Amino acid sequence: MSVRPVRGTVDLFPEDMRRHRRVAETARGIAECYGYGEMQTPIFEFTDVFARTLGDVSDVVTKEMYTFSDRGGEQITLRPENTAGVARAYISAKLQNALPLKYFYAGPMFRYERPQKGRQRQFHQIGVELFGVPGPAGDVEVIALAAEVLRGLNMLDRTTLRLNTLGDAASRDAYRAALVDYFSGHRAALSEESQERLSRNPLRILDSKDADDRKIVAGAPSFDAYLSSEAADFFAAVRQGLDDLGIAYERDPLLVRGLDYYCHTAFEFVTEALGAQGTVIGGGRYDGLVGIMGGPETPGVGWAGGIERLAMLADQTMPPADAPRPVALAPIGEAAERRLLQLAFALRSAGIPTDIGYSGNLKRRMARAAKLNAHTAVILGDDELAKGVATVRDMATGEQTDVPLDALAARLGGRA
RNA sequence: GUGCCUGUAGCUCAGUUGGUUAGAGCGCCUGGUUGUGGUCCAGGAGGUCGCCGGUUCAAAUCCGGUCAGGCACCCCA
Numbered sequence: 001m002s003v004r005p006v007r008g009t010v011d012l013f014p015e016d017m018r019r020h021r022r023v024a025e026t027a028r029g030i031a032e033c034y035g036y037g038e039m040q041t042p043i044f045e046f047t048d049v050f051a052r053t054l055g056d057v058s059d060v061v062t063k064e065m066y067t068f069s070d071r072g073g074e075q076i077t078l079r080p081e082n083t084a085g086v087a088r089a090y091i092s093a094k095l096q097n098a099l100p101l102k103y104f105y106a107g108p109m110f111r112y113e114r115p116q117k118g119r120q121r122q123f124h125q126i127g128v129e130l131f132g133v134p135g136p137a138g139d140v141e142v143i144a145l146a147a148e149v150l151r152g153l154n155m156l157d158r159t160t161l162r163l164n165t166l167g168d169a170a171s172r173d174a175y176r177a178a179l180v181d182y183f184s185g186h187r188a189a190l191s192e193e194s195q196e197r198l199s200r201n202p203l204r205i206l207d208s209k210d211a212d213d214r215k216i217v218a219g220a221p222s223f224d225a226y227l228s229s230e231a232a233d234f235f236a237a238v239r240q241g242l243d244d245l246g247i248a249y250e251r252d253p254l255l256v257r258g259l260d261y262y263c264h265t266a267f268e269f270v271t272e273a274l275g276a277q278g279t280v281i282g283g284g285r286y287d288g289l290v291g292i293m294g295g296p297e298t299p300g301v302g303w304a305g306g307i308e309r310l311a312m313l314a315d316q317t318m319p320p321a322d323a324p325r326p327v328a329l330a331p332i333g334e335a336a337e338r339r340l341l342q343l344a345f346a347l348r349s350a351g352i353p354t355d356i357g358y359s360g361n362l363k364r365r366m367a368r369a370a371k372l373n374a375h376t377a378v379i380l381g382d383d384e385l386a387k388g389v390a391t392v393r394d395m396a397t398g399e400q401t402d403v404p405l406d407a408l409a410a411r412l413g414g415r416a
Numbered sequence: 417g418u419g420c421c422u423g424u425a426g427c428u429c430a431g432u433u434g435g436u437u438a439g440a441g442c443g444c445c446u447g448g449u450u451g452u453g454g455u456c457c458a459g460g461a462g463g464u465c466g467c468c469g470g471u472u473c474a475a476a477u478c479c480g481g482u483c484a485g486g487c488a489c490c491c492c493a
Contacts, residue, residue, distance in 0.1 A: 283493095
């Protein structure tokens with residue numbers, strides 16, 4: 001059998017988990033401070049939950065979902081993102097009388113993509129969703145929360161907030177029609193890919209990287225001309241709110257969300273430091289989503305952030321997340337080992353990280369203590385047992401003192 | 417899904433125009449210390465050269481395929 005993980009998946013050992021947890025715990029703490037309580041939805045859902053909400057033309061639905069029928073014949077999909085699942089849970093629990101609602105989540109997502117740096121088939125996201133706030137204050141709140149998470153990870157200054165509006169449905173339909181009209185006139189000159197986009201998702205042509213496409217795009221109609229006055233006012237209010245909070249952003253008229261349920265505000269925090277997969281947090285408003293799923297019309301806005309990407313950036317902006325430094329216990333002989341096993345139990349129940357290696361002579365045990373970065377070693381042999389003390393060694397200075405066994409916990413408690 | 421690059425010890429990498437037993441540093445193990453780590457010194461273990469096939473008297477080296485990783489496209493977190 002093959003012993004390697006499936007393509008696009010990785011094993012996370014303790015060192016990796018500390019990096020991930022630092023991201024998730026920072027985000028969780030700030031989210032709770034904003035009143036966003038953590039929730040969790042199932043890792044798999046009925047396929048319709050995603051297929052009917054993310055849009056028939058989105059890549060995520062058409063070619064990236066892990067879909068299978070279970071033994072009961074149900075069509076099941078491993079969640080490619082979590083907003084649809086949270087919305088489904090909100091509808092399922094009939095929470096429309098409890099609005100506004102604020103949720104935080106963290107967990108694995110699955111997309112069948114070609115792996116590269118910052119892109120895996122199983123990856124992890126943190127995210128927040130805010131239901132029931134129709135006005136721009138909601139957009140401002142979730143963006144401010146995202147900025148705070150990045151600040152908490154010491155990386156806010158390494159990212160740029162890009163902001164755009166997708167308008168309301170009427171604005172978007174009118175603009176889409178205008179684009180199709182314009183690009184159809186230049187159809188033959190467009191790249192093959194963009195010709196395909198023309199029917200599937202004309203907005204995508206706007207951010208094509210093909211040189212010839214860009215020339216044509218330069219002459220394309222601007223969205224702002226098709227924005228309804230309500231949508232324009234909404235966007236202006238979001239920008240004003242960000243200005244009021246001192247949150248810097250760049251207008252990016254080409255920023256388009258990939259998932260169909262977005263409207264009005266779309267935003268991304270991007271960085272240059274991670275290569276091509278530079279989006280670290282992305283989100284926007286999705287007022288239509290709950291209705292599409294058959295729930296009571298409920299406005300929503302939120303974002304998701306990639307834990308792997310955030311952790312990679314954190315590696316550049318923060319010192320390593322080291323394991324706690326333990327006290328290392330080093331017994332010599334069976335009697336001492338029994339006594340130290342008791343002591344280990346007592347120290348741990350006092351909350352003092354304690355290691356005992358279970359094998360080796362004193363030399364090996366001291367080597368292990370150094371490797372674990374222990375601040376203190378406790379050496380116990382027949383000599384110490386006879387006197388009722390232990391030899392306590394400061395690993396940094398090498399200084400050793402005798403400490404009565406019954407005073408050890410109190411003596412070591414101050415460290416950690 | 418497309419294109420380009422890469423794959424040699426646990427890790428990071430050398431390896432000449434194809435030519436005897438494939439090397440280094442770090443890490444690991446042993447000893448220098450019957451009860452003392454990290455430093456230092458000496459020694460040692462560890463490799464189907466990603467995998468499959470081909471060319472050749474001879475392949476880590478050349479060719480094809482495949483798998484995996486990286487980069488870009490695409491997409492997005």
